[in-house]
Amino acid sequence: MNVATTLPGCDAPIAKEQRPVLRERGQREVFCGLTGIVWLHRKMQDAFFLVVGSRTCAHLLQSAAGVMIFAEPRFATAIMEERDLAGMLDTQDELDRVVDRLLSRRPDIKSLFLVGSCPSEVIKLDLAKAAQRLGAKHMPNVRILNYSGSGIETTFTQGEDACLAALVPEMPALAADAPQELLIVGALPDIVEDQFLRIFKQLGIDRVGCLPARNARDLPSVGANTRYLLAQPFLADTAMALEGRGAQRLDALFPFGAEGTTGWLKAAADAFGIDPDHFERVVAPGRERAKRAIAHSKGKLEGKRITFLPDSQLEVPLARFLATELDMTPVEVGTPYLHRAHCAQELDLIPPSARISEGQDVERQLDRVREDKPDLTVCGLGLANPLESEGLSTKWAIELVFSPIHGFDQAGDLAELFARPLRRRDVLEV
Numbered sequence: 001m002n003v004a005t006t007l008p009g010c011d012a013p014i015a016k017e018q019r020p021v022l023r024e025r026g027q028r029e030v031f032c033g034l035t036g037i038v039w040l041h042r043k044m045q046d047a048f049f050l051v052v053g054s055r056t057c058a059h060l061l062q063s064a065a066g067v068m069i070f071a072e073p074r075f076a077t078a079i080m081e082e083r084d085l086a087g088m089l090d091t092q093d094e095l096d097r098v099v100d101r102l103l104s105r106r107p108d109i110k111s112l113f114l115v116g117s118c119p120s121e122v123i124k125l126d127l128a129k130a131a132q133r134l135g136a137k138h139m140p141n142v143r144i145l146n147y148s149g150s151g152i153e154t155t156f157t158q159g160e161d162a163c164l165a166a167l168v169p170e171m172p173a174l175a176a177d178a179p180q181e182l183l184i185v186g187a188l189p190d191i192v193e194d195q196f197l198r199i200f201k202q203l204g205i206d207r208v209g210c211l212p213a214r215n216a217r218d219l220p221s222v223g224a225n226t227r228y229l230l231a232q233p234f235l236a237d238t239a240m241a242l243e244g245r246g247a248q249r250l251d252a253l254f255p256f257g258a259e260g261t262t263g264w265l266k267a268a269a270d271a272f273g274i275d276p277d278h279f280e281r282v283v284a285p286g287r288e289r290a291k292r293a294i295a296h297s298k299g300k301l302e303g304k305r306i307t308f309l310p311d312s313q314l315e316v317p318l319a320r321f322l323a324t325e326l327d328m329t330p331v332e333v334g335t336p337y338l339h340r341a342h343c344a345q346e347l348d349l350i351p352p353s354a355r356i357s358e359g360q361d362v363e364r365q366l367d368r369v370r371e372d373k374p375d376l377t378v379c380g381l382g383l384a385n386p387l388e389s390e391g392l393s394t395k396w397a398i399e400l401v402f403s404p405i406h407g408f409d410q411a412g413d414l415a416e417l418f419a420r421p422l423r424r425r426d427v428l429e430v
């Protein structure tokens with residue numbers, strides 16, 4: 001099929017032969033966007049996430065994030081009771097009281113996110129209006145923003161996308177005559193972010209910002225001289241918002257594995273005019289270290305068949321990593337939402353034999369898994385146990401989101417995350 005069109009959120013027309021994608025719409029088995037608070041609150045050290053939701057939302061957050069015993073909490077749920085839901089109370093007034101109490105007790109909070117949930121969306125509670133009203137009251141001490149983390153969205157990583165997209169209008173403007181700046185987009189563990197910043201510095205790229213920033217005061221600037229690299233494949237809305245402010249995306253592989261990380265760094269090096277020999281000198285040691293680390297898992301993984309059920313939106317770049325660097329065979333690569341432009345280089349490297357699917361219809365997908373009988377299935381928590389009981393090895397997709405997996409120094413651990421379930425099965429079968 002020849003297509004010449006512009007997809008929503010894409011920065012360039014697509015006019016080439018596209019590989020077929022199986023599109024499915026049906027029952028979904030994924031966490032909601034509130035899950036993102038678990039890693040976002042660790043990353044943004046002076047932010048607070050106030051979910052406006054139900055007891056179910058509070059339970060989800062508490063069980064996913066655990067209880068913080070020694071630190072002041074940085075997330076909470078304003079629980080909507082029956083009287084709120086029935087419209088018997090003015091929920092906006094209630095919310096104002098909760099926020100005022102919170103901010104008077106916690107002067108350390110510099111950004112407050114009001115996070116929408118299924119219940120707040122069902123009763124059409126206008127959190128944008130609340131954020132505006134409360135923001136005006138508490139500025140300049142606290143920036144108050146809102147986004148949706150509800151399960152009505154496609155999958156849980158959209159929570160991060162919505163949060164970062166909400167930050168983009170707050171970013172200061174980069175002057176039109178300012179030198180070109182690089183922006184890394186996507187929440188990375190601090191240790192991984194520091195590794196990348198060190199490499200960019202060695203390359204000679206000094207003006208580098210990160211979205212999200214660790215502190216509210218460090219929110220980077222954005223403008224026509226911003227070149228941004230996506231660190232995660234699930235940031236379509238954030239990318240669109242950045243482009244609305246003039247920033248340009250650097251097309252690249254995602255930084256998973258030795259080759260993915262090299263490609264990601266190279267996209268920035270080329271955009272900033274870095275000499276190729278210098279690039280090679282800086283990057284080669286890390287790349288070789290990553291290749292050696294990956295080799296430890298290769299014996300276990302090469303030739304093995306793998307299926308990804310749609311869950312985190314990391315599926316496409318991870319399937320590429322496993323196919324090109326570990327010689328695995330992707331059977332089906334399912335993803336809740338496929339951004340063709342952001343994943344274009346990844347898709348080109350996934351073997352044509354792999355079935356790419358977008359969206360979810362869980363029963364039909366499980367039928368295909370049973371028929372394909374892959375050696376390993378990457379799926380959500382709720383599907384892993386039933387598949388294991390049928391004799392199939394599984395890997396929890398959410399573990400890949402919570403583990404540091406980007407960059408050269410994490411490439412060996414990333415490969416090992418896939419090798420471990422196969423080793424465990426070997427042990428159980430002895």
Ligand code: SF4
Pocket residue numbers: 032033034053054056057058060116117118119149150151152
């Ligand atoms: S936002 Fe929706 S899906 Fe998520 S915990 Fe609350 S009620 Fe459940």
